[in-house]
Each structure stands twice: as C-alpha cells, then as structure tokens.
Amino acid sequence: xxxxxxxxxxxxxxxxxxxxxxxxxxxxxAAATRERVLRAVDELDYVLNGPASSLAxxxxxxxxxxxxxxxxxxxxxxxxxxxxxxGGERGAREKLAVVCNTGGSPxxxxxxxxxxxxxxxxxxxLTGGALExxxxxxxVAAKLGRLAEAGTRVVLCGRPPVSWSVEGSGSGGGPVAAxxxxxxxxxxxxxxxxxxxxxxxxxxxIAGPEERTTTRHRLEGHRAALATAGVAPxxxxxxxxxxxxxxxxxxxxxxxxxxxxAVVAANDTVALGACAALRDxxxxxxxxxxxxxxxxxxxxxDAVPALTTVRLPLYEAGARAxxxxxxxxxxxxxxxxxxxxxxxxxxxxxxxxx
Amino acid sequence: xxxxxxxxxxxxxxxxxxxxxxxxxxxxxAAATRERVLRAVDELDYVLNGPASSLAxxxxxxxxxxxxxxxxxxxxxxxxxxxxxxGGERGAREKLAVVCNTGGSPxxxxxxxxxxxxxxxxxxxLTGGALExxxxxxxVAAKLGRLAEAGTRVVLCGRPPVSWSVEGSGSGGGPVAAxxxxxxxxxxxxxxxxxxxxxxxxxxxIAGPEERTTTRHRLEGHRAALATAGVAPxxxxxxxxxxxxxxxxxxxxxxxxxxxxAVVAANDTVALGACAALRDxxxxxxxxxxxxxxxxxxxxxDAVPALTTVRLPLYEAGARAxxxxxxxxxxxxxxxxxxxxxxxxxxxxxxxxx
DNA sequence: CTGTTAGCGCGTTCAA
DNA sequence: TTGAACGCGCTAACAG
Numbered sequence: 001x002x003x004x005x006x007x008x009x010x011x012x013x014x015x016x017x018x019x020x021x022x023x024x025x026x027x028x029x030a031a032a033t034r035e036r037v038l039r040a041v042d043e044l045d046y047v048l049n050g051p052a053s054s055l056a057x058x059x060x061x062x063x064x065x066x067x068x069x070x071x072x073x074x075x076x077x078x079x080x081x082x083x084x085x086x087g088g089e090r091g092a093r094e095k096l097a098v099v100c101n102t103g104g105s106p107x108x109x110x111x112x113x114x115x116x117x118x119x120x121x122x123x124x125x126l127t128g129g130a131l132e133x134x135x136x137x138x139x140v141a142a143k144l145g146r147l148a149e150a151g152t153r154v155v156l157c158g159r160p161p162v163s164w165s166v167e168g169s170g171s172g173g174g175p176v177a178a179x180x181x182x183x184x185x186x187x188x189x190x191x192x193x194x195x196x197x198x199x200x201x202x203x204x205x206i207a208g209p210e211e212r213t214t215t216r217h218r219l220e221g222h223r224a225a226l227a228t229a230g231v232a233p234x235x236x237x238x239x240x241x242x243x244x245x246x247x248x249x250x251x252x253x254x255x256x257x258x259x260x261x262a263v264v265a266a267n268d269t270v271a272l273g274a275c276a277a278l279r280d281x282x283x284x285x286x287x288x289x290x291x292x293x294x295x296x297x298x299x300x301x302d303a304v305p306a307l308t309t310v311r312l313p314l315y316e317a318g319a320r321a322x323x324x325x326x327x328x329x330x331x332x333x334x335x336x337x338x339x340x341x342x343x344x345x346x347x348x349x350x351x352x353x354x
Numbered sequence: 355x356x357x358x359x360x361x362x363x364x365x366x367x368x369x370x371x372x373x374x375x376x377x378x379x380x381x382x383x384a385a386a387t388r389e390r391v392l393r394a395v396d397e398l399d400y401v402l403n404g405p406a407s408s409l410a411x412x413x414x415x416x417x418x419x420x421x422x423x424x425x426x427x428x429x430x431x432x433x434x435x436x437x438x439x440x441g442g443e444r445g446a447r448e449k450l451a452v453v454c455n456t457g458g459s460p461x462x463x464x465x466x467x468x469x470x471x472x473x474x475x476x477x478x479x480l481t482g483g484a485l486e487x488x489x490x491x492x493x494v495a496a497k498l499g500r501l502a503e504a505g506t507r508v509v510l511c512g513r514p515p516v517s518w519s520v521e522g523s524g525s526g527g528g529p530v531a532a533x534x535x536x537x538x539x540x541x542x543x544x545x546x547x548x549x550x551x552x553x554x555x556x557x558x559x560i561a562g563p564e565e566r567t568t569t570r571h572r573l574e575g576h577r578a579a580l581a582t583a584g585v586a587p588x589x590x591x592x593x594x595x596x597x598x599x600x601x602x603x604x605x606x607x608x609x610x611x612x613x614x615x616a617v618v619a620a621n622d623t624v625a626l627g628a629c630a631a632l633r634d635x636x637x638x639x640x641x642x643x644x645x646x647x648x649x650x651x652x653x654x655x656d657a658v659p660a661l662t663t664v665r666l667p668l669y670e671a672g673a674r675a676x677x678x679x680x681x682x683x684x685x686x687x688x689x690x691x692x693x694x695x696x697x698x699x700x701x702x703x704x705x706x707x708x
Numbered sequence: 709c710t711g712t713t714a715g716c717g718c719g720t721t722c723a724a
Numbered sequence: 725t726t727g728a729a730c731g732c733g734c735t736a737a738c739a740g
Contacts, residue, residue, distance in 0.1 A: 002504055004733060015711045020735060030709060045500065051408035051470035052733035055716050060405060062473075070434045070453065076425035083424070083455045087462065096469040098452035099424065101437045108441060115450040118404035119416075146399065150356055241654060272656045279658070302597055302626045304633070304658040358717060374719060384725060406717035409732050474739045712739075717732105724727080 003044040012040035023048060034333055054120060059151065063097045063123045064116040064324060066109060070101040072241065073297050074267065078127050078157060078318030085322030095122065095326070104209070106136045113143045116152070123153040123325035127318070129214030130159050137162070141175070148175035157321035158182050160213050160313075161336055178324040179336045180317050184294075187310035187341030188221030191292055192264060192309070194343060196229050199352035200262040200290060204253035205236045206246055206274060208266035215266065220292060222264060234260065241266060246273025254281065261289060261352040268293035268300045268309055275303065275348070284351035296344055305347030311342045357398040366394035377402065377521035378447070378530050408474060413505065417451045417477045417679060418470040424455040426595065427651050428621070432481050432511060432672030439676030449680070458563070462488045467497045470506070477507040477679035481672070483568030484513050491516070492639065495529070502529035514567050515690055532678040534671050538568055538648075541664035541695030542575030545646055546618060548662070548697060550583050552614040553706035554644060558607035559590045560628060562620035565608060569620065572648060576618060587612045588614065595620060600627025610635055610637065615643060615706040622647035622654045624662055629657065629702070638706035650698055659701030660676075668694045 014033060021027040021039045024065040029037075040046070054060040063086050066077035079099045079209065086097035100112040109131075110189040116124055124147060130137065141162050144154050156162070156179040195203055205222055208215035219236070226233050239245030246265055253260060263278075265271035271293030275285050283289050285305060293300060296311035317339050323329035363370040368387060375381040376391045381528070383391075394400070408414040417440050421429035433453045440451035454466040463485075470478055478501060486493065495516050498508050510533040549557055559576055562569035573590070580587050589610040593599030600619055604627065609616060617632075619625035625647030629639050637643050639659060647654060650665035671693050677683035 005735095006733080016734075017736085018710060021710085024735085028709060033710085046467060047471050047500075049409070049474070049733050050469075051405040051414060051474060052716090053472075053735075054405035055403070055409050055718085056733075056735040058716070058735090061469075064452075069430075070424070070437070071427050071430035072429070073425050076427070076430050080424045080455050080457070084457065087465070094465065094469060094671070096454075096466075096473070097518060098418075098454060100450075100452060101434050103434070103438065111441070111448065112450075114401060115404075115415075115448060117401050118407075120403070120405060146401075243656060269653075272653065276656050298597060299623075299626065299653055302630050303656075322720080360717080370718075372726060374725090378719080382725065387725085403717050404714080406732095407719075409734085410717075410719040412719090412732070493734080710740085712737105714735100714737085716735085719730105720733085721730080722728085724725105 001044045004049070008037065008044055008046050011044060012037045031303060033340060050192045060120045060122060061095045062116070062119045062121045063095050063125070064112065064121050065097065065099040065125045066112055066127060067099055067101055068104045068128045070099065072269070074295055074314065075127060077314040078321070081315045081318030082125055082157070082322035082325070085319050085328070086326055097322075106131055106133070109137060110143060113140070113147065117143070117147055117150065120150065121147070121152050122265045123155065125155045125157055125321050125325050127157045127321070128159060132211045132213060140175050145175040148177075153177045153323050153325055153327065155325045156180065157317055157341075160217075176335065178331045180319070180321055180324075181336060181338050182312055183338050183340045184217035184223040185224070187294065187312070187343070188218040189225045190343045191294070191308075191310050192222045192225035193229075194345060195224065195262050195264070195290060195292065195349060196231065197300055198290065198349060199210070201231055201352065202257060202260050203234045203262040203264060204250075204257065204260045206249040206253070206263065206265045206270055207236055207238045208241055208270075210238050218266060219344070227315065238259045239266070239270065241269060243269050243273035243276075246270035250274040250277035251281075262291070262349070263289060265294065266290050267295050268297045268307055271300075271307055271309070271348075272303060285348055288353060290349040290352070292349055301346070303348070306348040308346045310341040311344050357400045358403070359701035362391065362394045362398055362400050364390045365398060373702060403584065414474045414476060415447050415449045415503070416470070416473045416475045417449050417479070418466065418475050419451065419453040419479045420466055421453055421455055422458045422482045423595070423687060424453065426623070428649055429481055430669065431668040432675070435669045435672030436479055436511070436676035436679070439673050439682070440680055451676070460485055460487070464493060464497060467494070467501065471497070471501055475501070475506050477509065479509045479511055479675050479679050480513055481511045481675070482513060483566045486565045486567060486570065499529040502531075507531045507679055507681065509675050509679045510534065510691075511671055512670065514571075530689065532685045534675055534678075535690060535692050536666055536671075537692050537694045538571035539575040539578070541648065541666070541697070543579045544573040544577035544697045545648070545662075545664050546576045547583075549616050549618070549644060549646065549703060550579065550585060552644065552703060555585055555706065556611060556614050557588045557616040557618060558604075558611065558614045559588060559615065560603040560607070560619045560624055561590055561592045562624075563597055564592050572620060593620070593624065595623060597623050597627035597630070600624035601631045604637070606626040616703070617643060618646050619648065621649050622651045622661055625654075625661055625663070625702075626657060637694070639702055642707060644703040644706070646703055655700070658704070662700045663698050663701040664695040665698050667693060
C-alpha cells in the first residue's frame with residue numbers, strides 16, 4: 001500500500017498537521033522536527049496525494065497550456081517557454097505545467113477547458129489565434145468567466161483580447177488576467193510594403209484557415225499596404241497552416257495569375273511549400289518569384305534561399321505568459337500588451353522581374 | 355460559489371448518490387430520474403470536482419506524456435498522436451492527456467514523474483531517447499516501479515526497454531506495461547550502407563548528445579555498416595539535436611578531414627545545419643559532399659536538395675502508445691515491439707566524387 | 709512551535 | 725432502482 005500522511009506522522013512521532021506543515025513549508029517548524037519528518041518521508045517513499053491535497057486546500061497545482069497544434073514549432077516554442085517559467089518555481093509549491101493539444105478543434109478546446117476546470121487548475125494559458133465563430137467565442141468567453149470565478153488565472157498569448165460583454169458591474173477586464181496579443185496586422189503590412197518597395201505589383205496571398213483571427217489580421221495588414229500604395233489586390237487562396245497547403249495554394253495562385261512576381265504566405269511552413277511548388281514549376285526564387293513567410297521559425301533561416309519573414313518573439317512571449325500566469329510579473333496596463341514583429345529581409349525576396 | 359454534487363441533488367430532488375451514479379453512468383438509473391438530474395446539472399453549470407472525485411475513487415483521469423523537447427516536431431508529432439487517441443474516449447470517463455516538457459533534463463524528468471505520481475495519473479507515456487547515466491536510469495526505473503504499483507500504466511515510446519533488475523518474484527515485464535522501441539541501429543546501418551554503395555569511403559558523423567540511447571544506437575549502426583564493409587571510420591563529433599549544432603559540427607568535421615565526401619547527421623534538423631555549413635564553405639550538396647539525416651520530419655522533403663533520411667513512423671507509434679496507455683490495444687508479445695525505419699533516398703546523397 | 713478537530717466533495721458500500 | 729452513512733488523505737482553523 002501507498003504510504004499516507006498519517007503513516008509518516010506515526011513514524012516521525014508527530015501529528016499529521018506537522019507533517020503537512022513541513023511539506024508545504026508555510027508554517028514555522030522546529031529544525032529538529034522537520035529533520036525527523038523528512039527522514040520518515042524518505043524512508044517511506046512517501047508522495048503527497050495530489051487530489052486529497054487539492055480537495056482540502058481548494059486549489060490545485062495544475063497549470064494548463066492550450067495549443068492549436070503541438071507538432072508545429074510555433075506552438076511548441078511558446079509552450080516550452082511558458083512551461084519553463086512555471087516548472088522552475090523553487091521552494092514554493094511545485095506546479096505541474098501541462099500542454100493540451102486542441103488540434104484546432106473548437107470542441108476539444110472547450111473539452112480541455114472543462115477538464116481543467118474540473119481539476120480546479122491554478123491557471124490556464126490559451127495560445128495562438130482564436131476561431132471567429134461568434135457562438136464558439138461566446139462559449140469560450142463563458143467558460144473563461146467560470147474559470148476566473150473559481151480562481152483560475154487566465155492568460156492569453158498570441159491571441160486577441162476576448163470581447164467581454166459587460167453584463168455585471170464594472171469589474172474591469174473581464175475574466176482574463178492578462179493578454180499578450182501579436183501585432184499580426186502591422187507585421188504583415190510592413191512585409192508587403194517591403195515587397196512593394198522591391199517593385200512587386202502582382203502579389204499572390206496564401207491565407208491561413210478561414211474564420212481565424214490570425215488569418216484575418218495578417219490578410220488585413222497585407223491589404224492595407226496594397227491600398228495605401230494604390231496597388232490592386234492579387235489573388236488570395238485559403239488553406240491550412242501546413243506545407244502541403246502552401247504547395248497546392250501556390251499552384252492555384254499561378255493558375256489565377258500567370259504574371260505573379262511575389263507570393264506572401266500565411267506562415268513560414270506554408271512559405272516553404274510555396275517555394276517547393278515554384279521550383280517544381282521551374283520558377284526561380286527570388287529570380288522569377290519572391291516568397292515571404294511569417295513567424296521566423298528556426299528552420300526559416302536555413303531554407304534555400306533563406307526566407308524573408310516577420311520575426312515574432314515566440315519564446316519571450318511564451319515565457320512572459322508563463323510568468324503572468326504565475327503572478328510573477330505585473331499585469332500590463334489595461335491587462336493587454338501588444339507584441340510586435342520584426343521584418344527579417346533575407347534571400348527569398350528580391351526585385352520584381354520586368 | 356461553485357455548485358457541488360449536493361446542490362445538484364437538492365435541485366433534482368434526489369440523493370447525492372444518485373447524481374453520482376448518473377454522472378458516472380456505471381449504475382442503472384431510471385430514465386426519468388436521469389433526465390431530472392441532467393437538467394439540474396445544466397441549470398447549475400455544475401462541473402465535477404476532479405480532486406474530490408479522484409480522492410474518493412482513488413484514481414484520476416490524468417495521463418502524462420513526457421517529451422524531451424516540445425519545440426521539436428519529432429516529439430510534437432508523437433505527443434499529438436498519443437493525445438488524440440486518449441482524448442477522444444467517447445462515453446467513458448474523459449481523460450486529460452497532458453504533455454510535460456523535460457527539456458532533456460534528468461531532474462525535470464524525475465520531477466514530472468513525481469508530480470504525475472502525486473496526481474495518481476492513470477497512465478504515463480515516456481517518449482524519445484533516455485539518458486544512459488546508470489544512476490539516473492535506476493532512479494527512473496524505481497520511480498516507474500512505484501507508479502506501476504499505484505496502478506499507473508507506464509508505456510515507453512521511442513525508448514529502449516528499461517532494464518529491470520528482477521529483485522522480486524517473476525512478475526514478468528517489470529513496471530512497464532508496454533514498450534515501443536525504435537530500430538535506430540538498423541535504420542542507421544542501412545543509411546550508411548546506402549552511402550557506401552554510392553562509393554563513399556570518407557564519411558563524417560555528427561552524433562547527438564552523449565550518454566543518450568538514441569545517440570549511441572544510431573552511431574553503432576553506422577559503425578557496424580562501416581565495419582562490415584571494411585571501411586575505416588571517419589571523424590565523429592557530438593552535439594545537441596539542433597541546427598546550430600549541425601552547422602558547427604560540420605565545420606569541425608571538415609577541419610579534421612578535408613577529403614570528406616559524406617556527412618551523416620544525428621537527425622534531420624542537424625542535417626539541415628550541416629547543409630548550411632557546407633554551402634557557406636562553397637561545397638555543393640551532393641556534388642561535393644553528400645548529406646543524410648534521420649527521422650524524416652515533414653520539412654526534410656522540402657529542403658534543397660531534399661534530404662536522404664530514415665523515416666520513422668512517429669505518428670503511428672505515438673498513436674499506438676496512446677492506445678496502449680488506454681488499454682485499448684493488446685500489449686505486444688513480451689511487452690516489447692520494435693518499430694522499424696524506412697530508408698528514404700532523396701537528392702542530398704549522390705555518388706562520391708573522385 | 710505543535711496537537712486536535714473538522715470538514716473539503718465525492719464514490720461506494722450497505723440496506724431498503 | 726434509490727437513499728443513508730462512511731471514509732478517501734489532506735489542510736486549516738483553533739487551541740495549547
């Protein structure tokens with residue numbers, strides 16, 4: 001049988017309460033007593049019963065990190081960074097930082113939130129773009145409200161603020177403790193401006209999945225740049241955030257406009273697919289067609305040619321979200337901070353061909 | 355305040371026990387009663403208290419998936435696959451599949467195992483190579499033993515079987531319910547044979563971190579192929595599993611042997627770094643030097659030239675590990691199944707230059 | 709500084 | 725098919 005607190009107490013000849021106190025380290029305990037207790041713990045291979053502890057204390061040490069696609073380094077980097085800030089909490093109660101993969105499915109997102117609510121999670125971090133379906137957005141907002149009520153800290157990372165219908169009194173920022181939102185629109189706009197400056201006038205755009213905030217914002221930035229320059233928008237194709245999608249979409253773009261001189265992709269992975277498609281078509285990058293991505297994932301630098309893209313400080317943002325979730329860092333004014341991207345000009349973009 | 359089982363019972367005018375029964379669906383309950391209870395649950399926005407439930411039932415619905423590096427798709431793909439098999443359990447008790455990022459640190463690995471033991475996890479999946487340090491291996495084996503004793507199913511995926519000192523009676527396979535091990539040695543051997551067949555005789559090798567099973571097995575396969583062919587081993591450099599490491603190691607290899615005609619890398623990411631280094635040195639791939647990787651991650655196909663590598667069925671293996679952890683699939687004979695890799699010959703390897 | 713006393717919210721006997 | 729009673733293992737008052 002597994003040893004319990006009482007067993008340890010008996011062996012150390014103290015009361016269960018004392019054992020609890022040395023384990024949690026929240027109360028003063030005589031050094032000698034502590035010593036004895038720790039020895040007993042060791043001898044019995046005692047491990048705290050998490051559920052019992054959580055039940056009694058009405059809090060748990062679970063922290064959930066929701067990601068859309070765990071196989072995508074975009075999320076892996078953020079999640080890993082957040083986790084490293086949460087796990088390392090020395091001295092205090094060890095938190096169990098845990099990542100949940102929704103696969104982009106709205107149902108699974110809600111399921112995971114419910115499961116975390118069940119566990120009375122200490123905090124929840126939602127990463128990446130959100131679905132724009134109003135019904136689902138409302139369901140998530142409601143869920144987050146209930147989590148917050150129960151004392152769970154909710155942090156958003158790389159996701160726009162939740163629109164919170166102010167139905168109650170003016171409690172402030174709704175259920176979300178802090179939001180780190182990415183400036184997808186601005187980054188995308190600067191990227192397209194870069195292409196325009198290189199003389200490109202016929203630019204195809206490979207957008208992400210429809211109904212997603214990230215997709216829309218990046219597309220809006222692109223269009224804003226075109227509009228400002230008085231350039232007519234080129235063809236747009238939607239797809240998922242993977243390489244295959246970029247490949248197929250590029251062929252479709254070429255079908256729609258043979259004269260394209262540049263392709264802007266929803267992200268780096270898609271951009272790589274685009275490069276592959278162009279090569280297979282016998283088109284040189286950037287000689288015939290320039291290609292640009294977004295995010296600046298590690299592999300983008302190694303592509304041939306290296307990818308022009310917008311660098312998002314994913315690690316830093318994830319780490320900050322982790323600290324915010326742990327209450328280790330002050331919440332930004334208004335609860336919202338915008339994280340900006342940096343244009344990285346590399347070999348995949350060049351002057352437009354005549 | 356959050357609603358409790360008792361609140362629901364009061365509203366539905368039944369006993370708490372009955373509510374528990376409809377929620378868990380393990381006992382017969384009259385349809386009309388169930389209906390009333392479910393309505394009450396809905397009206398009160400009731401969510402089961404996980405800790406209380408786990409305490410009473412002495413089991414939890416948490417399943418832990420340990421990975422070495424969550425930002426690496428190698429692990430992301432396996433973890434995502436496992437999670438998808440675990441999450442979708444319809445009808446039964448919803449499991450919370452959760453991934454824990456050890457970052458390759460032995461301490462964090464043990465910490466996470468303890469945390470999962472605390473939570474009385476239903477199952478634990480350990481993915482990827484293990485550290486070969488005997489002390490740490492023993493500590494992990496002991497931990498797994500305690501987990502198994504407490505009823506946690508332990509599954510290994512992409513990791514060699516734990517050597518289990520048979521100290522007790524012949525209980526069989528030790529604490530591990532099932533092991534899916536990758537045939538790193540065989541795959542590596544076939545890869546090197548491929549290079550030998552192309553006429554390469556001076557082959558550099560970029561190994562992974564020292565003291566890791568994956569590193570050793572892949573290196574052994576490589577050496578076995580050389581020995582069989584009677585070819586002298588070339589230079590070997592160790593590094594981490596990232597692109598930078600591949601870049602630096604390649605420069606070092608060239609320093610040690612100017613006449614190298616091929617470089618074998620610990621994995622695809624490292625291979626990409628190697629390609630970059632060669633290019634920067636003015637060497638063509640595969641014209642001057644052939645390059646090969648391992649794993650066949652999605653981006654490897656898109657590299658220029660596309661990477662010759664060994665394809666590991668990561669998704670399938672992860673999914674199978676997930677099913678094994680859930681007891682949805684029969685354990686392989688002896689508790690151990692070997693997953694083989696497939697040699698993928700692509701553009702990055704060619705005939706050795708004269 | 710330490711022991712005693714109550715529950716935390718739920719699952720699971722036992723009866724009915 | 726349902727209800728009553730007990731206890732899971734621990735923390736948090738309150739004494740001492």
